Amino acid sequence: MQIRxxxxxxxxxxxxxxxxxxTVMIFPLFNTLRLALYSRIEQERVFVGLDNFRRLFLxxxxxxxxxxxxxxxxxxxxxxxxxxxxxxxxxxxxLSHPRLRFAALYRSAIFIPxxxxxxxxxFAWKLILSPIWGIAPSMLDAVGLRALFAPWxxxxxxxxxxxxLISVWQFVGIPMMLIYAALLSIPEEILEAGEVDGIxxxxxxxxxxxxxxxxxxxxxxxxxxxxNFNAFDLIYAAQGALAGPDFxxxxxxxxxYRTFFGFQLQLGDPHxxxxxxxxxxxxxxxxxxxxxxxxxxxxxxxxx
Amino acid sequence: xxxxxxxxxxxxxxxxALILYTLxxxxxxxxILINSFKTRRAIFREPLALPDADSFSLIGYQTVLKQGDFxxxxxxxxIVTVGSLGLILLFGAMAAFALSEYRFRGNMLMGLYLxxxxxxxxxxxxxxxxxxxxxxxxVNTLWALILVYTxxxxxxxxxxxxxxxxxxxxxxxxxxxxxxxxxxxIFFRLVLPLVRPALATVxxxxxxxxxxxxxxxxxxxxxxxxxxLTLGSQVFIGQFVTDWxxxxxxxxxxxxxxxxxxxxxxxQLIRGLTSGAVK
Numbered sequence: 001m002q003i004r005x006x007x008x009x010x011x012x013x014x015x016x017x018x019x020x021x022x023t024v025m026i027f028p029l030f031n032t033l034r035l036a037l038y039s040r041i042e043q044e045r046v047f048v049g050l051d052n053f054r055r056l057f058l059x060x061x062x063x064x065x066x067x068x069x070x071x072x073x074x075x076x077x078x079x080x081x082x083x084x085x086x087x088x089x090x091x092x093x094x095l096s097h098p099r100l101r102f103a104a105l106y107r108s109a110i111f112i113p114x115x116x117x118x119x120x121x122x123f124a125w126k127l128i129l130s131p132i133w134g135i136a137p138s139m140l141d142a143v144g145l146r147a148l149f150a151p152w153x154x155x156x157x158x159x160x161x162x163x164x165l166i167s168v169w170q171f172v173g174i175p176m177m178l179i180y181a182a183l184l185s186i187p188e189e190i191l192e193a194g195e196v197d198g199i200x201x202x203x204x205x206x207x208x209x210x211x212x213x214x215x216x217x218x219x220x221x222x223x224x225x226x227x228n229f230n231a232f233d234l235i236y237a238a239q240g241a242l243a244g245p246d247f248x249x250x251x252x253x254x255x256x257y258r259t260f261f262g263f264q265l266q267l268g269d270p271h272x273x274x275x276x277x278x279x280x281x282x283x284x285x286x287x288x289x290x291x292x293x294x295x296x297x298x299x300x301x302x303x304x
Numbered sequence: 305x306x307x308x309x310x311x312x313x314x315x316x317x318x319x320x321a322l323i324l325y326t327l328x329x330x331x332x333x334x335x336i337l338i339n340s341f342k343t344r345r346a347i348f349r350e351p352l353a354l355p356d357a358d359s360f361s362l363i364g365y366q367t368v369l370k371q372g373d374f375x376x377x378x379x380x381x382x383i384v385t386v387g388s389l390g391l392i393l394l395f396g397a398m399a400a401f402a403l404s405e406y407r408f409r410g411n412m413l414m415g416l417y418l419x420x421x422x423x424x425x426x427x428x429x430x431x432x433x434x435x436x437x438x439x440x441x442x443v444n445t446l447w448a449l450i451l452v453y454t455x456x457x458x459x460x461x462x463x464x465x466x467x468x469x470x471x472x473x474x475x476x477x478x479x480x481x482x483x484x485x486x487x488x489x490i491f492f493r494l495v496l497p498l499v500r501p502a503l504a505t506v507x508x509x510x511x512x513x514x515x516x517x518x519x520x521x522x523x524x525x526x527x528x529x530x531x532x533l534t535l536g537s538q539v540f541i542g543q544f545v546t547d548w549x550x551x552x553x554x555x556x557x558x559x560x561x562x563x564x565x566x567x568x569x570x571x572q573l574i575r576g577l578t579s580g581a582v583k
Contacts (some may be wrong), residue, residue: 009487010402014414017399017458020391024455025421028429028436035431091325094318102319108570109326112333115566117516119538120558123551124332133548135335135351169328174577181578222423230425233518237538253427260431261523274431281428288423 033281036274052275062272066279068247069255072160076251077228079164080171085220087168088175089213093205095176096183107180114173122237125166129153153238156248163249167234171227175220182216183209215299222291229284232257252280333559340364340552347548364549365557368540371550373528374557377536381561384446384532385514388453389507395454396461396506397499401491403462404469405477415466421459426452427519437524444527452520457510468502469495505576508569515562533558 039048056062091110095103113121128135129152137149152162186209194200194208232253235243241263243250258266260273338354339347346359353359368374403415426433433452437443442451472495480490496503521535531539537558544550566573 007406007408010406010408012488013398013402013491017395017418017462018414020395020451021418021421021455021458023436024433024451025426025429028432029424029426031432031435032429035435087325091322094322097318100315100318106322106326107574110329111570111574112563112566113329115512115516115562116333116559117518117534117562119516119518119534119541120336120555121332123541123555124336127548127551128332128335133348133351138351172329177574177577184578226423226425230427232427233516236518236522256430270431270435277428277431281424284424284428 029281032274032277035271036278039271040269052271053278056272056275056279065247065250065255066276069250069252070279070283072249073229073231073251075160076164076167076231077225079161080168080224080228081221083165084168084172084224085175085217088172088220089179089217091172091176092179092183093209095180107176110176111173113170116170118170118233119237121166121170122234125169126153126238129162154245156245159239159245160249163235163238166238167231170234174223178216178220179213182213186212215296218291218295218299222288225287225291226284229280229287252276252283256280336552336555336559340549340556344549347552361549364547364551364553367544367547367550368553368557371544372536372540372554374533374536374554376529377531377533378561380446380530381515381533384449384453385511387446387450388457388514389510391450391454392457392461392510393503393507396458397465397496397503398491399458400462400465400469401495404466415462418459418462421456422463426456430519430523434523444525444530446525446530448524449520449530449532452524453510453514453517457506457514460509461506464506465499465502468499472498504572508573508576511565511569512562515565533561 036052037047037049038045039052040046056066094100095107097103127133131137131149131151137146140146140149150158152158190208190212191204194204199207230253231251235249235251235254236257239249241254241258241261243254243258256273256276259276260268260270262268335351339351341355341361342359343361343363346353346355346361350359355361399418403411403418434443437448442448476494477490480494485493515532516534517532518534518538521530521532522538525531526535537554540554541551544554
């Protein structure tokens, strides 16, 4: 057998990226999953198998919080899907209109919230919605809807929805940009052919453009899913680690942070924290696989 | 479309909708900025009025500059962001070059392995990352953040850059090889300058999430000396909740650098987002 010369430059080119990626990302990921199988009993690390997961899903001490956070997380995601994506698509459809003036200006302005940090966004909205400052009530007053005002972030029944809508406000720029790009890549000829057949305006959007941008909508949905299921910052900035009022805005990210780091009198528990991370990993993996194998492969792709 | 062109009512409706949404998008930022320049009384009496000679005040900014070390936080954020971007671009481009240029056993597999991280958030591994940073003594250093953000940014960078590098003409590289240039020279002198637009796209994509991240600074580097601007303003605002002048000024100071970055790079960012780099 002939001995092949090792092409060292390939190794040199690959090594730094693979090294950093493996040690800082992949290894800790699996190590976290491994840590979830241990527990600390009287200062000793003991292997407990899947016991942490059993406690997380079934033991009332943990399970109530876990299912609450998971349910809230799904609600958070649902609001994004039904509010953020349609608004993003509508804005993109308007912006991609060929003879619209100032399109670049609108585009840049609408994207500004997306570049701000969660800390800014969380606090800014907290101040604006605050009954003490009174911007929101006095603006509602101006249009005669004063009666509708409530301290939305302070009420259990509204807080989570309000935060989800704030997050939608912040991130609507992303679906807008991606859909905008997809709409621009539709060739003129197809639209003109539709025009000849009498399909114009809204009908052209529903019958020609929307089917063509479905793959982009799929990508946006999975990005939203992954983003929402490891969200943390906005809730933490606006409501603190306790995700008040009374845990009504608790999602998996804040739950994991509290468990792992501890808060007030409860000590941090890295092993239960790892178990929550494991659950998050499983949820995200299921979502991504569902997208890759269930949706993406079945979606009809039109050759443009 | 021809109908829309002929119909001014339609155009007006479109502008109306877009202006309405633009106002919704900018209103909170505007309110924060104008009120940061007002006296406490004016903030509460007329929150929507612009500051005038009577209500103008810099008291909030004075408190912020006296109490919080915002210049240090800003410097930390700069070091972390620039450092991580540098490493993401260098390491990412090198790996992308290896994957797109050479045929070797395991090429496909290596590409898939590096692409895993595009969809799996690095936050899942936080518990073990903190353990590792504590064990190596990197906790509460900026290096911890730089390494984490580099690992986080690499998968997408490799993916985007190798797409672009496949388009660099083979003839050019082979001509250079005939001239006796080494593979390293070809990479640094020939290929890197040619994919500069792609490098800019990757940089802009990574810049904002790194600058704005709260999770890792909070967990890996919460010490006073290593606070980033995002964490610093979060802690500061938490301490001064009742001092509205200070809170509004701190928010404005946190908004400003990102806004400046955005004005400088918005064209690049929007071109990157719309060029289909993430498809």
